[in-house]
Amino acid sequence: MTEAPPTMSEAGRGDADLMDKIVGLCKRRGFIFQSAEIYGGFRSTYDYGPLGVNVLRNVKNAWWRSMVQLRDDVVGIDAAILSPPAVWEASGHLESFTDPLVDCRSCQSRWRADKIDGVCPNCGGTDFTEARPFNLLFKTHAGPIEDEGAVAYLRPETAQGMFVNFLNVLQTTRKRPPFGIAQVGKSFRNEITPQNFVFRTREFEQMELEYFVPPAEAGTWFEYWLDARYRWYVELGIPERLLRVRHHTPDELSHYSAGTADIEFLFPWGWDELEGVANRTDYDLKAHAARSGEQLDFFDPATNQRYVPYVIEPAAGATRAMMAFLLAAYDEDVVAGEARTVLRLDHRLAPYQVAVLPLSRKEVLETMAREVLARLQPHFMCDYDVTQSIGRRYRRQDEVGTPWCVTVDFDSLDDQAVTVRDRDTTAQVRVPVESLLEELRVRAGC
């Protein structure tokens, strides 16, 4: 496990620099780019670059492994993003998924009523229209005619895909409560004020579990999942002092929830939501049963009773989780008298696990280095870098979180061994090429 990085306590002191450093690093090294940047960027959407896509995949795969692969009470699905109005009528989103908007009467600009302080941020005006609800669903049309019958919405959450498929899953898997349906995928919310880099964006990626339980067990499973999800972040390297659980007060609760707790992370701007764990009760299944006319419940042959399961939902954001992992991993220290930036990412999340570095561009070295690379690629995401001095290349790998550098030097040609350097300790050991894969597998615990 990664040690708690020393500088992280600064996040709690409102280290404004940390945010700038992460945003700068993400752009400079290819983690995250502004979308359509050559056209001036596009409305708070982001593209994940060569390193970012690796981290994002790792976050999602770690979640899937923990929530689906290692369990036999959870199955996955992958539902469509385009969905018909009926789903969002039943779920309540068409009616209630709104933010209050006002228009400034002086300059006609539009604002979220709860985010301005009585004065228009554009012109300083103080005369606003009445607040009215603005629906956050993205609307489009499917089919050749743009009429009401062709309206489709981009899903604002993956959760409804699980409720709508509840019967299908029950019938095809023979699961019975308690059991869960998991999904990872994109969702879309037409946020009025996207903010804080990839923390709140209109297009984002969710990792959601809907866990169906007998109603009497809802409280127990709520506590179970809250604990399990908190531990997931800790186990992947976020220090506990940067995490907390905050239970919602009754007036904060969503319309469907009998209880919600947020797992919060200490972002540079303060504590903010990383994941919500909610007791959604039988709200959704009942709503879809009523709207569709289907019987969305479970018959328990053991008790001879039919009931509508309660749902416990741990709902995480993949993109904001990635951001939290990067923030928590960011560190600056001094090695051999030289300052360096190092991302102390858990090796399972790092964009590359291994970098193979021939000491120079000499052909004999590159040939051997490429043989080493080919041995490791089936097992790890590997980088290969032959530019600049070896010291500079170590720094470059430290900065993006590569846990192990493998250096091929002139001695390697004689002793058929390479140097393995550890990112966190910078310790170097000589390892025979024959046992290199095994050595790295042991370090990675796989």
Add this chain to the structure above:
Amino acid sequence: MTEAPPTMSEAGRGDADLMDKIVGLCKRRGFIFQSAEIYGGFRSTYDYGPLGVNVLRNVKNAWWRSMVQLRDDVVGIDAAILSPPAVWEASGHLESFTDPLVDCRSCQSRWRADKIDGVCPNCGGTDFTEARPFNLLFKTHAGPIEDEGAVAYLRPETAQGMFVNFLNVLQTTRKRPPFGIAQVGKSFRNEITPQNFVFRTREFEQMELEYFVPPAEAGTWFEYWLDARYRWYVELGIPERLLRVRHHTPDELSHYSAGTADIEFLFPWGWDELEGVANRTDYDLKAHAARSGEQLDFFDPATNQRYVPYVIEPAAGATRAMMAFLLAAYDEDVVAGEARTVLRLDHRLAPYQVAVLPLSRKEVLETMAREVLARLQPHFMCDYDVTQSIGRRYRRQDEVGTPWCVTVDFDSLDDQAVTVRDRDTTAQVRVPVESLLEELRVRAGC
């Protein structure tokens, strides 16, 4: 490798049954459901169920492994789906990505001009309006005001994300041509006539590589990628008699292409496109350079020359690839006098690699079976099934393509060994629990 399944030659004989069998199996066993089925389904969109999501993930991961992980000349990205009009103006999609539509003058229904045979399929009318172009881009609005400035499109291909990020990738990775940018993700096309199950749908998933090369090398790399991509399907179990390469005639070429070849699969309805490999020339980079004012080219210090790379694009559909793998794997044979259905999927693509089956519900057996399951889960996607007779359970696993069944019986309690059954041969061998993981790893070649 999977043997070429015997029944597959039937696909070439237009086996209409095969399509029904696959669609039925997909629904019955939880591979693919119609989206929003409890609301009557939604406009040819589909949800991937518990088994389908596993296969789809396996297809996408096999592609990523082959195209990104095992190479050091390709990096990945994950660009946003929402994108501004400028991107699609530059790419030509806003102007040319259209189908010809006509309205029936009798009943006002709307049709694709090239798909009707002079008679309205709705009312039999023969009087139509002039054909006019219908743009296939899905349109929506981002932000609080629905005006022209807020227009966003759902991307109809992932490719433009690579072109728009060409400079970002060049600057952050130090790659130089020949090098590639790969992406897996959803795209959306407002098809007038979606058809053939998940073959052509409005929402679908792509696996695309844009490979940037010196213009003089474009021909060589086109051949390289056409061959590499063909072999990818073969290596994952599609028999060569179900695959062919078809070069586009000049009048078929897209506006950007100097040469395209399709890798086609023999679907039940005939040969159809699985993947297109195109020489997109420098069309896209030049178009975005002109529209954005950025210099999208490469300066080669070796020759002291600046040039706009040509692009070779292998563009595959993840969902239709999955469909082809299922069709090619479908088989019916007779085992010990009993007919069975078996999916001869490559183990890397199967929804589960291993099923753990306690012989009965006896607690001692279930306890041991769950211990075995826990050993295997970190390494394989596992199913656990305790319902019905063991013979029935083997058939159920055969039908969804599980290559290995592990049975825990009463002898297991004494000899600490289990039976491993092979899907294709149905051969059973006794394996000590201690060496079970190793045995399965050898069979899986990992």
